[in-house]
Amino acid sequence: MLAGPLGKRPYDLRHAAVSTWLNGGVEATRVAKWAGHSLSVLLRVYAKCLDGGEQAARDRVQRALEGR
Numbered sequence: 001m002l003a004g005p006l007g008k009r010p011y012d013l014r015h016a017a018v019s020t021w022l023n024g025g026v027e028a029t030r031v032a033k034w035a036g037h038s039l040s041v042l043l044r045v046y047a048k049c050l051d052g053g054e055q056a057a058r059d060r061v062q063r064a065l066e067g068r
Contacts, residue, residue: 018042022049025056 014035021031028050032042043050 018046019049022046 018031018035021034022028028042029039031046032039035042037045
């Protein structure tokens with residue numbers, strides 16, 4: 001087993017990867033596919049990773065409306 005904090009349980013590294021992908025802005029449907037989850041399972045388990053992106057989402061919408 002790994003000595004670091006990410007290696008305490010078998011799925012810790014997987015959880016860290018999925019969380020990183022979501023926080024990095026990879027769309028949830030793609031992350032679900034990569035992780036082998038359904039979208040509903042992904043959103044239930046990792047919903048807390050998606051919190052806090054309000055301003056980034058608003059900025060993306062604004063850029064889309066401006067055609068950028």
